[in-house]
Amino acid sequence: MKVDGKEMRPIWLNNDNPLEVLVIDQRMLPHELVIVALKGVDDTLDAIREMFVRGAPLIGATGAWGVYLACINAPGGQITDVWLQGEAERLKSSRPTAVNLAWAVDRMMACLASVQGDVHRVRAARKEAELIADEEAENCRQIGVFGVSLIEEISRRKQGETVNILTHCNAGWLACVDYGTATAPIYEAFNRGIDVHVWVDETRPLNQGARLTAWELGKHGVAHTVIADNAGGHLMQHGQVDLVITGTDRTTWTGDVANKIGTYLKALAARDNGIPFWVALPSSTFDWEMDDGVKEIPIEVRNPDEIRYVQGQVAGKTVQVLVPPASSACENHAFDVTPARLVTGFITERGLCAASREGVLGLFPEKGKEAPCN
Amino acid sequence: MKVDGKEMRPIWLNNDNPLEVLVIDQRMLPHELVIVALKGVDDTLDAIREMFVRGAPLIGATGAWGVYLACINAPGGQITDVWLQGEAERLKSSRPTAVNLAWAVDRMMACLASVQGDVHRVRAARKEAELIADEEAENCRQIGVFGVSLIEEISRRKQGETVNILTHCNAGWLACVDYGTATAPIYEAFNRGIDVHVWVDETRPLNQGARLTAWELGKHGVAHTVIADNAGGHLMQHGQVDLVITGTDRTTWTGDVANKIGTYLKALAARDNGIPFWVALPSSTFDWEMDDGVKEIPIEVRNPDEIRYVQGQVAGKTVQVLVPPASSACENHAFDVTPARLVTGFITERGLCAASREGVLGLFPEKGKEAPCN
Numbered sequence: 001m002k003v004d005g006k007e008m009r010p011i012w013l014n015n016d017n018p019l020e021v022l023v024i025d026q027r028m029l030p031h032e033l034v035i036v037a038l039k040g041v042d043d044t045l046d047a048i049r050e051m052f053v054r055g056a057p058l059i060g061a062t063g064a065w066g067v068y069l070a071c072i073n074a075p076g077g078q079i080t081d082v083w084l085q086g087e088a089e090r091l092k093s094s095r096p097t098a099v100n101l102a103w104a105v106d107r108m109m110a111c112l113a114s115v116q117g118d119v120h121r122v123r124a125a126r127k128e129a130e131l132i133a134d135e136e137a138e139n140c141r142q143i144g145v146f147g148v149s150l151i152e153e154i155s156r157r158k159q160g161e162t163v164n165i166l167t168h169c170n171a172g173w174l175a176c177v178d179y180g181t182a183t184a185p186i187y188e189a190f191n192r193g194i195d196v197h198v199w200v201d202e203t204r205p206l207n208q209g210a211r212l213t214a215w216e217l218g219k220h221g222v223a224h225t226v227i228a229d230n231a232g233g234h235l236m237q238h239g240q241v242d243l244v245i246t247g248t249d250r251t252t253w254t255g256d257v258a259n260k261i262g263t264y265l266k267a268l269a270a271r272d273n274g275i276p277f278w279v280a281l282p283s284s285t286f287d288w289e290m291d292d293g294v295k296e297i298p299i300e301v302r303n304p305d306e307i308r309y310v311q312g313q314v315a316g317k318t319v320q321v322l323v324p325p326a327s328s329a330c331e332n333h334a335f336d337v338t339p340a341r342l343v344t345g346f347i348t349e350r351g352l353c354a355a356s357r358e359g360v361l362g363l364f365p366e367k368g369k370e371a372p373c374n
Numbered sequence: 375m376k377v378d379g380k381e382m383r384p385i386w387l388n389n390d391n392p393l394e395v396l397v398i399d400q401r402m403l404p405h406e407l408v409i410v411a412l413k414g415v416d417d418t419l420d421a422i423r424e425m426f427v428r429g430a431p432l433i434g435a436t437g438a439w440g441v442y443l444a445c446i447n448a449p450g451g452q453i454t455d456v457w458l459q460g461e462a463e464r465l466k467s468s469r470p471t472a473v474n475l476a477w478a479v480d481r482m483m484a485c486l487a488s489v490q491g492d493v494h495r496v497r498a499a500r501k502e503a504e505l506i507a508d509e510e511a512e513n514c515r516q517i518g519v520f521g522v523s524l525i526e527e528i529s530r531r532k533q534g535e536t537v538n539i540l541t542h543c544n545a546g547w548l549a550c551v552d553y554g555t556a557t558a559p560i561y562e563a564f565n566r567g568i569d570v571h572v573w574v575d576e577t578r579p580l581n582q583g584a585r586l587t588a589w590e591l592g593k594h595g596v597a598h599t600v601i602a603d604n605a606g607g608h609l610m611q612h613g614q615v616d617l618v619i620t621g622t623d624r625t626t627w628t629g630d631v632a633n634k635i636g637t638y639l640k641a642l643a644a645r646d647n648g649i650p651f652w653v654a655l656p657s658s659t660f661d662w663e664m665d666d667g668v669k670e671i672p673i674e675v676r677n678p679d680e681i682r683y684v685q686g687q688v689a690g691k692t693v694q695v696l697v698p699p700a701s702s703a704c705e706n707h708a709f710d711v712t713p714a715r716l717v718t719g720f721i722t723e724r725g726l727c728a729a730s731r732e733g734v735l736g737l738f739p740e741k742g743k744e745a746p747c748n
Contacts, residue, residue: 030699202681202697204578204602210681210698218699225703226681228578229603230636234710237638237668262604264611268642294611307576307584307600310684312695321686321695323576324584325404325592329599336608 001173001187003033003219010053010174011061011133013126019072021065025052026174030215031313040073041066041087048094048101051206055175056249056285057136060100064132066091067108068125071118079121084112096298097258097335099250099287104132133177139282139349140179147185147245147280147347148192154242155194162223163189164242166199166232169260170212171247171280181247181280183216185347190222198224199235203260205306205332229262233269244270244277245347251279251286253367255340255355256293261333267342279338279355280347286360288367293337304330375547375561377407377593384427384548385435385507387500393446395439399426400548404589405687414447415440415461422468422475425580429549430623430659431510434474438506440465441482442499445492453495458486470672471632471709473624473661478506507551513656513723514553521559521619521654521721522566528616529568536597537563538616540573540606543634544586545621545654555621555654557590559721564596572598573609577634579680579706603636607643618644618651619721625653625660627741629714629729630667635707641716653712653729654721660734662741667711678704 001008014020014037025034027050036052038044044066047053053062070087071079088109092102108128115124154163169175171182179187189196198217203209210226217224227235235241244266250258257263257279270277290296307330309320324330343355353359361368375382388394394411401424402408410426412418418440421427427436444461445453462483466476485502489495528537543549545556553561563570572591577583584600591598601609609615618640624632631637631653644651664670681704683694698704717729727733735742 031696200698200702202578204576204604207697210702214698214702218702223703225705226698227705227707228635228681230578230634230639230710231705231707233638233642234635234673234707237710260604261602261608264607265604265639265643268607268646269639272642299608307602310686310695310697312684312697314688314693314695319688319693319695321684321688321693322405323581323684323686324588324600328574328584328588328592329597331599331601331605333601333605333608336604336611 001178001216001220009177010058011065011177013130018126021069023047023053023062024174026054026212027052028318030211031318038065038069041070041090044069045090045094054208055170056098056100056247057140057176057181057282058174059095059098060104060284061133061136061177063091063101064104064108064129067105067112068129071122071125074118077118079118084109095300097249097300100284103284107132136176136282136284137178140176140181140184142349143181143280143282143347144179144184144188146351147278148188150243150276150278151185151189151194151196158242160195162195162197164197164199164240166201166235166241166244166266167213168201168209168246168263168266169203170208170216172213172216174212174216175247181282182245183213184280185245186222187220190220196222198222199232199241200224200226201229201232201262201266202226203262204229207310208260232266236269236273236275241275244275246279248279248281248285249335250297251281251346252290252293252297253286253288253360254291254293254357255343255360256297257338257343257355258293258297258299258335259338261336264336264338267338271342276344277342278344278347282349283364286364294339297337299336300334302332302334304332307332375552375590375594383551384432385439385551387504392500395443397421397427397436398548400428400586401425402692404585405692412439412443415444415464418443419464419468428582429544430472430474430621431514431550431555431656432548433469433472434478434658435507435510435551437465437475438478438482438503441479441486442503445496445499448492451492453492458483469674471623471674474658477658481506510550510656510658511552514550514555514558516723517555517654517656517721518553518558518562520725521652522562524617524650524652525559525563525568525570532616534569536569536571538571538573538614540575540609540615540618540640541587542575542583542620542637542640543577544582544590546587546590548586548590549621555656556619557587558654559619560596561594564594570596572596573606573615574598574600575603575606575636575640576600577636578603581684582634606640610643610647610649615649618649620653622653622655622659623709624671625655625720626664626667626671627660627662627734628665628667628731629717629734630671631712631717632667632671632673632709633712635710638710638712641712645716650718651716652718652721656723657738660738668713671711673710674708676706676708678706681706
């Protein structure tokens, strides 16, 4: 998508130096646009763990590029299977919740398994990583095309009055490779001239909504208002939300949705007020193994300092301020799981479906399997 | 309650100068303990609007002291009814949601109506304001005595294992005159040696949980953990919350609860997970006129800069940092209303009751009136 008129993605191979993968350091947005070069797997791990990059599809793409960086940094230039396996494991373990990471790294490894020779492996890794990134971008574009129908329908029903959409965290192009997941239908609606307005949950603790979603939407010209995470229920009670769309870090094939902590609370409020709650995702975010998301999806517990300190700008400088007493304990669960029963449906690159086994397998029949005995 | 071993309240008449009412400037906590002198109604209005003082019972007590300050600042020392009425109206309009403010100011006016003579009026105003403050403190003490039974019961059921209580915002002694409302049963349980641990919602936008509740609990030695407002649902899903207790800024006699924005979301999560959700309040917080809280209680919309800027400490200084893009709109609803159907019950100075007309009138029969025709 565009930043000040210039086409941009959150990750790309450095045209001037193919030994470097470039990423936006998203920790510094919205006040500074900093580009960082990843030169090896260690850099890539840092970038994923420290959240220079975040968002399930982008974490996947970064993992894919990480395998490419593993190839070009193999000791003595010899890309052995043992070396690759070790680096792949390191990459896959860098964050536990997003399933796209393992998906992308496994896909890279499957591709490289059939390629012999160091030069060929580097070339294949580069091509596959580019393919994964481009496919994720195309998937998001398709999510936009399918999802916009939901917004168009509400716009018609409201006779052209503003459609108010609430989103949580950042599932925009910054979280993906392009277009975004939750934002793709919004950008598509905006581009089609539909009057849309987005309620942007600030999304504590890392404020990805206030920092990233607000920045993205603003750069594209989409009307939006930043609100405290606490406010969504009140807005829904008073008819100010027509539709909720979020992204997801992992969604079970049975319909349970792991997403940024707090998503579950918004789903409850949407249900209580009869407001549709949709989740947008590329199929790479589906977990085809797990049946019970609440019980099974590993929820990352991150550094409590992310609760203690809030980053922002003062006098032109980006700083972090301590909010609670320094002596108070803090706890930082990064995700929660919204049970399928609260989700109206999924917006995928193949179309819309219900948040259920039947719905998901209807769109992805090749993943069909026997329902487990209960 | 105690601060570093010294007994303290959030408001008191200056012993050395009865022309001043002293308050803690709660905006500066937890990193600085600043005491501010209120010398007249203008100071009092500032202190209420700018939230040097906040919390329904404390806003009420501050309003009462504001009437005293109006008396001692009457033009030419003549405390006319017209002057008093004008100052009372100014005080009552300073914040719209907390019903205690109007309650306390009206009580002061009713008291002064029967007193003639400027000197007598000053004396009566001082006595009545002190009485209101002391009664509110005593009410909170009683709330603790009644509410502790809920915690004791859970502690028994868990065979002495830690009782985990979630609270939102600050309904502690800082919000009241002493003991707090939501915290009163917690302090009482702690003092009785029950193993309690409090999940403290940070409570954006003004972080009264992270700044004030954490500070209070820490000073008293109560185990607590600060969490993002987004986290409560996840903790409830995973059995880590036994009980929710919040305060309220206004509660209809029919059981609808206005409280800090985000309370409604926690009530929904508590309901979804079968966790009791109790609201602690002195009877001065009941609105005996309104029937439908969601439709009728005025919800204050505050300055959007409270969303944009987060206050904290960096390098020993308290500063405010800008989080979202400066160009993004923000909206700041200060409260929401939790419908009675989501509230397990009320903890009042007269005991526990259901969140319903019948429950409330059972405890406060003198307020009995015909149920309105539907």
